[in-house]
Amino acid sequence: MRKIEVESFDIEHTKTFYSCLYRVLLFPRTFYEFDVNNEMIHYSPYNGKVLPGYMFTDNGFWDTFRAVFPLFLAMIVALLLVTYIPALSLWLPSIFDL
Numbered sequence: 001m002r003k004i005e006v007e008s009f010d011i012e013h014t015k016t017f018y019s020c021l022y023r024v025l026l027f028p029r030t031f032y033e034f035d036v037n038n039e040m041i042h043y044s045p046y047n048g049k050v051l052p053g054y055m056f057t058d059n060g061f062w063d064t065f066r067a068v069f070p071l072f073l074a075m076i077v078a079l080l081l082v083t084y085i086p087a088l089s090l091w092l093p094s095i096f097d098l
Contacts, residue, residue: 021065031055
């Protein structure tokens with residue numbers, strides 16, 4: 001994992017970035033643990049049983065709206081661009097030589 005470098009001289013941009021980064025890392029929370037066999041388990045609040053697998057909780061709606069959803073959108077758009085631009089350049093006319 002690479003370190004994050006903020007290249008803005010505007011202190012307000014830097015504050016906003018780190019505030020959003022904090023909120024992105026805050027939610028959602030993991031609600032599972034590993035048992036003695038190193039298997040992932042979680043307590044289900046829906047039926048009161050310990051079940052296999054993972055569970056996440058605490059969405060934090062305001063933080064999700066302000067920080068997580070925009071990050072996810074940027075990640076999805078980047079993934080789509082990397083995935084489809086090479087394929088589209090094969091059959092779409094282009095005014096640029098890519």
